[in-house]
Amino acid sequence: MVDEQIAARGISDLRVLAAMAVVPRHLFVPASVQAEAYGDGPLPIGAGQTISQPYIVAFTLQALDLRPGGSVLDVGTGSGYQAALLAEMGAVVTSVERRPSLAVGARDRLADLCYAADVVEGDGSLGWPPGAPYDGIVVAASGPVVPDELVAQLGVGGRLVMPVGGRRHGQELVRVTRSEEGVGGSVPESLLPVSFVPLLGEAGWSR
Ligand code: SAH
Numbered sequence: 001m002v003d004e005q006i007a008a009r010g011i012s013d014l015r016v017l018a019a020m021a022v023v024p025r026h027l028f029v030p031a032s033v034q035a036e037a038y039g040d041g042p043l044p045i046g047a048g049q050t051i052s053q054p055y056i057v058a059f060t061l062q063a064l065d066l067r068p069g070g071s072v073l074d075v076g077t078g079s080g081y082q083a084a085l086l087a088e089m090g091a092v093v094t095s096v097e098r099r100p101s102l103a104v105g106a107r108d109r110l111a112d113l114c115y116a117a118d119v120v121e122g123d124g125s126l127g128w129p130p131g132a133p134y135d136g137i138v139v140a141a142s143g144p145v146v147p148d149e150l151v152a153q154l155g156v157g158g159r160l161v162m163p164v165g166g167r168r169h170g171q172e173l174v175r176v177t178r179s180e181e182g183v184g185g186s187v188p189e190s191l192l193p194v195s196f197v198p199l200l201g202e203a204g205w206s207r
Contacts, residue, residue, distance in 0.1 A: 080106030125201030147203030
C-alpha cells in the first residue's frame, strides 16, 4: 500500500509513510471489507460513513506538516484510523465525532491497539475549544465553508486541512494557515479535488 499507492504518487514525508506502514488499517474496517483494507479506495465503516482512500489520508497528513509533539484536533473520528496515524506520528490527539456509536467504537479500538487519542462526542464543526489552541486541525468531512470557529482554535502558524465545496460534488481539499492577523487574514489554499461525506453541524451542513 505505502510504496505503490502513496510514495509512488509523490508523498515524501517520512513520518507519514512510516505511520501508514505500521497502523493496521484492516482493524479499522468491518470484517466484511477487511480483505480490501490495503486497496486503493475508500471503504464503508457503518452508519453511512466511509474511511478515505489511503492516498487521500496520506496527502492530508503531509499537508498538515506536523511537528513531533504538536497538538492536533481530528474532526470526524469515524473508525479512528486517522487518529491512530496522528498518534503514531507523535501528535497529541483530540478526536471529535458527532455520532455516539462511532465514537464508542473508535475509542475502544484505539484503546485496544494502545493508541493514545482522546475521543470526544460533539459537533466538531465548532471545533473543541477545551483543547485549543491546536498546531493542526484536520477535518474528514466536507463543509460549505471553512468555519471561522475552527481557524480561531489554531495557534499562530497552525494549519487546518479540510474538504470544502458542494454537499456531494465539487469539493476541494483546502489548507488554511493561521496568520498573525487573526482569522480574517488566514487565506485558504486549494490543494486537491476530493469527495468526502458531509460535515453535519452548526458550522457545516444542516442535514
Ligand atoms: N477520519 C475517519 C473518517 C471519517 S468519515 C477515519 O479515519 O475513519 C467522516 C466522519 O465525520 C463520520 O464519522 C461522521 O459521522 C463525522 N462527522 C460529520 N459531521 C461531523 C461533525 N460536525 N462533528 C464531528 N464529526 C462529524
